[in-house]
Amino acid sequence: MNRISLIQVLLSGVNxxxxxxxxxxSRTSLPVDAGFADKFLSxxxxxxxxxxxxxxxxxxxxLDSVEVSLAYPIVAGSGFAIVTVAACYIFGEPFHLFKWIGLSLVLAGITFLAQGG
Structure with missing residues (x-):
């Protein structure tokens, strides 16, 4: 995988x-009884x-230059890692031992996949 493709894949995960x-x-900032327009036009x-x-x-x-079997796990895994950490800081969601373990396994899996690409 060339550098530009890697950046595109990682930016895809970030986005x-x-x-x-x-x-x-958008879901947590509105009252429970918010109307359709408020929920989907916020x-x-x-x-x-x-x-x-x-x-x-x-x-x-x-995907023009990267195998889908490599790109998708990187997008999904990087997205998972970013959301897990961000949710802890932004929404106060718990970040306990099992999340650390799961996050470590995901990142290890991405590393192994990238080595094969």
Whole structure:
């Protein structure tokens, strides 16, 4: 995998993560009885959709020169890692031992996959 493709794959994961965080924020920042327009036309929801769209474009471009069997685990794993850490700091979600272990295993798996590419 060349450097540009790796950057595209990693940026795809970052954009996916930002999209997830914005979607979570859009759900937690509104009252439970918020209407349809408030839920799906909020800044967080629209921002999340935009970042997911950027994710798709970057991922598709990376697939021009990277095997999907390598690119997808990197996008998913990096996204998982970023969201896990960000959710802890932004939303106060717990970050206990099993999350540390799972995160370590995901990152190890990405490393092994990248070595084969």
């Amino acid at each position: 996916s993560s930002i999209g997830s965080i914005l979607l979570k924020w 800044a967080g929801f629209i921002g999340g959709a935009i970042f997911y769209s950027i994710n798709v474009v970057l991922y598709a471009k990376a």
